[in-house]
Amino acid sequence: MKKEVTTKKVFIRTLGCQMNVRDSEVIGGLLSKSGYKITDIEEKADIIIFNTCSVRQHAEDKVWSAIGRTKAKIIGIMGCMANNYREAIFEKAPKVDFVVGTRDIAKIPAILKEIEKHKDSPLLEKKIYETDADFREDEIYHTGFRLDKEHAFVVITEGCENYCAYCVVPYVRGALRSRSSQDILEEIKEDIDAGITRITLLGQNVNAYKYQDTDFIELAQEVNGLKGLKEFGFITSHPKDTTVDLFKALAECRKFNNYLHLPVQSGSDRVLKLMNRGYTREFYLNLVDNYRKMIKDGTLSTDIIVGFPSETEVDFQDTFNLIKEVEFDKAYVFKYSVRPNTKAAEFADNIERQEKERRHKLILDLQKSISRTKNAKKNN
Ligand code: SF4
DSSP: OOOOOOOOEEEEEEOSSHHHHHHHHHHHHHHHHTTOEEOSOGGGOSEEEEEEOOSSHHHHHHHHHHHHHOOOSEEEEEEHHHHHHTTHHHHHOTTOOEEEOTTOGGGHHHHHHHHHHHHTOGGGOOOEEEOOOSOOOHHHHOOOOOSOSSEEEEEOEEOOOOOOTTOOHHHHHOSOEEOOHHHHHHHHHHHHHTTOOEEEEEOTTGGGOEETTEEHHHHHHHHHTOTTOOEEEEEOOOGGGOOHHHHHHHHTOTTBOOEEEOOOBOSOHHHHHHTTOSOOHHHHHHHHHHHHHHSTTOEEEEEEEESOTTOOHHHHHHHHHHHHHHOOSEEEEEEOOOOTTSGGGGSOOOSOHHHHHHHHHHHHHHHHHHHHHHHHHHHO
16 A cells, blocks of 8 residues: 655654553654654644643643644644543644544544645534544554663553542543553564563553463563563552562562562551552551562652542651651652542542642652662662
8 A cells, every 4th residue: 555645743742651651652653654754843843742641630731731832733632631531622722633542542643644634724624533442452552663772661451440539540541451461472572672671561550460361470470581681670560469479479580670669649548448549558568578578679669649638637647657667769749639530539629739738848858868868878
């Protein structure tokens, strides 16, 4: 088939998690294959695609204001906001030409061609939205398009059905789906042949990976055994699905990068229950203890939300003290913001902005001092 020739320049602006980073890489590859040029200079672009995040209000606000500022002729929205708002995006931002959901990204080159046909005639102006696919074809994960020549993100699961009370992911990414282990291993082997030596297995909840008889432990062991691979890691882990058996297996995986991101979110059992996290403070601390005993020189990071609805000073102190006790290597701290459609949106967002800021700062300062002491010890 003759490839259509276009010299249109596309700028892809990525917000949010590593899953979006990987999706932008894939869509950049698909568009290049269709004759578009990918540019990293927004001002030079004819087309801008925002790969969006709905996890926090702040991330969405950034997109709304960037749409207002952009001079690009064609504007598209992909990622979680596309699934969260669908065609309502056109009402809120009439400049937007197309909206493509997280499982529909392979349609973008064809959508762009269609929009371009109509763009110069106001009478034929067309808005397109595609947000209803149930799943992605495996080849969209496994495209071979890579920007980084040494490290690759490899998607192993997508979606989540844990329904943490504050989180929009189950609504925008759908139920958990695990990719075929064979296909994942094939993809990594091709990456290795292309010179990549380090990989990160990606998913909203990697520990829940299960494809036929293969679970996450087996997948990690198989990845570890791949010839030519120097190092592997994974994000993100859910404490309730993280086990001592996993640590045992990882301790024997020579290529594991010894890094665990284990979001605790709160140190208060009452808040953890309201958040629907499925573990207690004690369970989490026990997990950390086992990780540290079993993974030599293991590093550990976490996510924390402050100001969750009804979080009292006592709840906050529980979180503060947990951080002091665990001494994370890094903590990502967020002020709670309401996400429409989630369970927590039914609770009153009753912690004042200034109070959220105070708690946020206290934890950031604590973590800074922990990191400083740890670094000083390392350098001695
Ligand atoms: S585990 Fe919870 S926080 Fe993580 S993606 Fe699923 S619902 Fe969201």
